Amino acid sequence: MQRRLASINHFRDNPHEVQQQLLRRLLHTARGTDWGRRYGYEDGMSVREFGQRVPVSSYEELYPQIERVLRGEANVLWPGRVEWSAKSSGTTNARSKYIPVTREALEEGHYRAGRDMTALATLYYPEVNILSGKTLSLGGTHGPNPFRPNEAGSRIGDVSAILMQNLPAWAEYVRTPPLELALLDEWEEKIERIARHVLQVDVRVLAGVPTWMIVLLRRVTELAGASSILDVWPRLGLFLHGAVAFGPYRELFQQLIPSPHMHYLEVYNASEGYLALQDQPDSEDLLLLLNHGIYYEFLPADQWDVPEPQAVGLADVELGRTYAVVISTNAGLWRYKIGDTVRFTSLRPYRIRISGRTKHFLNAFGEEVVVENADAAIAAACRATRTTVRDYTAAPIYFAATDGASRGGHQWLIEFTQPPQDTAHFTQVLDHTLRQLNSDYDAKRHRDLALTPPQVMVAPAGTFERWLARRGKLGGQHKVPRLSNSRELLDELLAQVAQ
Template identity: 35%
Template sequence: MISFKSALAKPFAKRIYNKTQKWANNPIDTQKKVFQDLISQAASTVFGKDHDFISINNHEDFIKRVPVRDYETLKPYVERVINGEEDILWKGKPIYFAKTSGTTSGVKYIPITKPSIEAQVESSRNAILLYIHETGNAKFVDGKMIFLQGSPILNKKNGINVGRLSGISAHYVPKYLQKNRLPSWETNCIEDWETKVNAIVEETVNENMTVIAGIPSWVQMYFEKIQQKTGKKIGDVFKNFNLFIFGGVNYEPYRAKFENLIGRKVDSIELYPASEGFFAYQDKQNEKGMLLQLNSGIFYEFIKADEFFNDNPKRITIKDVEIGVNYVMIISTNAGLWAYNIGDTVEFTSIKPYRVIVSGRIKHFISAFGEHVIGKEVEQAMQEATSNTNIRVSEFTVAPQINPNQGLPYHEWFIEFENEPEDLLSLAKKIDESLQKQNSYYFDLIKGNVLQQLKITKVKQGGFQNYMKSVGKLGGQNKLPRLSNDRKIVETFTQ
């Protein structure tokens, strides 16, 4: 029997699908309108006056007047907002600061305005509605849903609420879903991640869970604790669980482990949210990439990643992007971020409509020898090497070994196995071959005897969780860097 709620979901999903198609099929004009709206609304702000927004008529004018910035270079403006000044980066004051921990900037306070949080909420809702429209599956709206997230407790800074993005988002769950939503408010407010996950297990283990959402590494921890408690596969504990919603990291390295934990395949929706904006979501189950949100108060620019550190790299709009090129994504938003480098690199998988995958972080790469290996390449290499095998990887990270005790330098892969291979050398060879195939610089260094084949170092079970705990980043939105250009992270595993 179809419930009233699931019956209503389908026509609503169709309406949102049609609305999405309008802007997705008219991308260039949509982005032009977003650009003009942003410039005109911010012209009277301090930032707008400093950068002569009133004279900006097109993208070329914008490039001349507004340089690319990261948090450090935007910080003088942000600090004025934090101090309570109005009309600095955007009209009035933001309603939130999303507090994030940067790798180089320490704590960052990202402004969130009323229109920007509304766009975030709308995009996360639309991702689910487009899934309903495509699949016809709306039954899950009658079951219990969980999103593993940070604490919703907010602090105040000069009258402005401050919290983690996922905690802020917890205040925007629609009323019609609140009865279905777990965990309880009290459990969600627990700060210690391990204590919180244990409490979530107790609250959910006997419920009809239909949707589970969160960063894969932390959902994996939740699943493992459920399995330890029940001795059953997740799919047997939650018989109606059929939709996994995730974001923050590439799911592919986790897929085999998840399917083993669940005991069957489930549908999934990939999201690309960040404190700075909700950039994309998966709109089709069988298409690679996520639909770039062109109508959400965000204007996008792109710089080729391999040109990014040049003196004057070319900034382009979606009109000029190419499929398969690694770009640094630059954003200007209705939260007052202008030509802002969020640090992510993306690759377009389609331009009709515009779909992207996240290929890595511009600061997270290995180029100790000029190879510029990125996150997407190491994840694909791992996936190719372990597919059609019984090898299951819990987590991994990669670092250069510049001064080995003997022989040539190499890349060292620190891998935590759930189900490890009998032959580590064979696995290393397969990963290395895949990496050479993907990255011509790495291929040349191996063939030119500058580097030797990568080596694998096993990390004991729970090792990466212990590392994240030791640096105060267990749970929430925190993610283990997939690769580094130094050995700071991996020193923990070599002592």
Template identity: 45%
Template sequence: MAFQIINSIISWFLKKRKHQIELFLKYPIDVQNELLIKLLNTAKNTEFGKGNNFSTIKNHDDFTSNVPIQKYETFEPLIERCRKGEQNLFWPSEIKWFAKSSGTTNAKSKFIPVSDDALEYCHMKAGKDMLCNYINNNTNTQLFTGKGLRLGGSSEVYQDNGSHFGDLSAIIIENMPFWADFSSAPSQEVALMSDWETKMDAIIDETINENITSLAGVPSWMLVLLNRVLERTGKENILEVWPNLEVYFHGGVNFNPYREQYKKIIPKAAFKYYEIYNASEGFFAIQDRNNSKELLLMLDYGIFYEFIPMDEYAGESSTAIPLSKVKKGVNYAIIITTNAGLWRYLIGDTVKFTSLDPYRIKITGRTKHHINVFGEELIIENAEEALRLACEKTAATIKDYTVGPVFMEGKEKGGHEWIIEFNKKPDSMGYFSEILDNALKSINSDYEAKRYLNLTLMAPKIHLAKEDLFYSWLKKKKKLGGQHKVPRLSNSREFVEELLNL
């Protein structure tokens, strides 16, 4: 009875936010324009604000004229000064938290500033909105009669020069409201463990006899955990362990390669999957409808958005457009200006708009993670849709993959080299390869043109990866855990060569 009352109270509290969401749905451009001016006024007396004439900026045109587009490397000197204790450099309130992010490929760590404003009005607000959307769409939910199992990354918080840095998940756990901590598992002590292997066992120990009603985490790592739960318990599926499980909130990587595997281990027709789009730099979008593959762009989290059409992309020299000028179906790189003091910051992600009223998006990949060695413009969205079709026709399921180029040598033509680790292999790799190749041709006209009569590109070369190859590769690099990802596409052979050597 007590859990039912708690469920009702928390559900009522979260539902109230729906009216505020409706405001930015109705007036999206007004909300964004007002936000830009508010951010500029807030930071006009910072070192960055004075240096870029914030006090004179009245609109988006002024903003683009005065403030250059930034990559992390450009902004890093200011961040490093802030980490060493200097304040009022790019945001007026004290910044003591930094989210450590190595990205997908960079060996060098990035330290993303996380202000109290960003924590409260972006990351925490988004967590509540994620639940708010789900509860409003599923009025009979029993989510809070049990606990949510959260799976973060390597979550140790380190102290350095008076500032703190660690995975974003650690920073959020450290700053969680009491009710969120009460309704979550594992305990804070376990969630903050740094050794991934030890943490997995500790999570299972703590949660195996709990009433788990929801899951939250990156699909690849959550799947590892769930399979270990089945190994430990000897059960056939996860519902035999947690019968009241009703939703999985996921993000970080494309879910399509993992969808069928989740359906197999969570065999429940009414089970819900809700996608989120967040990063160390901010929380950007949330699935707001049941069974949807689109994400609602959240416009009142203290983040002002700009976009660069990818066919005009030139890094920091690009020309960016505001939200009011975007079009459906165009691949855009995202630029963000945030309430943590990131100004016109290139986060490296690409999206397409699927709707302009309201503004809904789907994630298409990364500005760096594509293959365009031969003019084929292959992006992650293309690769994953082609893999989905190949798996569908061959009854295969994929655990992980990466793709790199085969460069032209002498009279030898170029191509793409794939390393794929299957959970369930296709009966014929030749047939799988043929379907994959044909699917890429049908999806991407540039790829099709380069493949025509093998003029530029030869047929894809596919290696069957040994079991746990990618896991071993990440472990060797000390990158096990929720926020680390396998690079999918690269213009370099670096990752393919390292994996082949393993």
């Protein structure tokens, strides 16, 4: 633990040196691959040369090389053959995208960061004594690689399942449930069997996606006939959460775990790597992990959609601006646009908050509402109306104004765990908070000139879960897109509700 804390302090204090050394190692290792030869990787290659030679790539642009990796070719993007790939949410050219997961990415990225998180949690919350009990991790599943159906050793699945399957012995020792339950692919059966298994387990830590952890906690409480999950796990003291913003779920978890001694820490662990974690108990900012196999660059908003985007390095980012994340990794992703957007809250050390997705925002009328705005507004409306939200999505709605001008609004479909008594008040707080948080939204809402007040529609219980099930994405790290400039998703959900 002390060694991990010393390592964290080292890259906190020497961010640029650590990142430059990391890039040199990545280039040296990959110089003999097809990609490395194509772009002239060599020892001594400068950061500037790297940026000039290698293009910034989306998943679609990098996919021809990734497909070669999936089909078993060696030395394409990274040395050797890659046997594991993480299956992530859909892209424009397919329902799913596949991210190579190398042994280096596991050992130097995910597992190293896991030890960091354990060290920090032990430092901040020694009373939980997390290594004396079990960490209940809830994840997805994996299966044969469809690109190599005859090779049993090649697998594809949720990154959470890949991590659990390959865990080092020390981590497997403190984890529950056993793999045969954790990796079940039928979600309802998984929840039921895990809930029954962990009734008698000394669970100290929860780890997973908030939306699905809620389902499990309720089932455990129900099976135990308990009034609170603390009656089942009296030593429960920490939830390590990620994948979705926690703000809308915080009050619900406080209801499910009514203890002033329950702690929450956020992690930013994606299919592409372990990027950041919460290193301060009193702040939700995330410390960017600089020595975990990922070299970072950032695209300002005006570069997101240009043909040859110009990224900036860590030394040139500014506080408060929104950037799209570009990464080069020890899994062979080179100058890859991960799709997430962040803003920096600190430059000494480098800390971020996830603000949304480059494709998940509302900007049909110039309002530029990002997921961070939406989550904060939902949370405020929940507090004001003493309710909680299970899931939501929003999309634009268009109207023909009486004066002939084009204007519209936002339509929200929200599934509540406990619907508010006054939906109109919930809507007012949602709107008011968005106006406070986002000056562009506020300007468009002025006198309803461009945007009318939002419309909130209450979704029946189970709406989003059924939608995910129909798409084969129930459980694991799959989640509902929060915001979209297209009505495709919202109309599909509304049609489902109408059935």
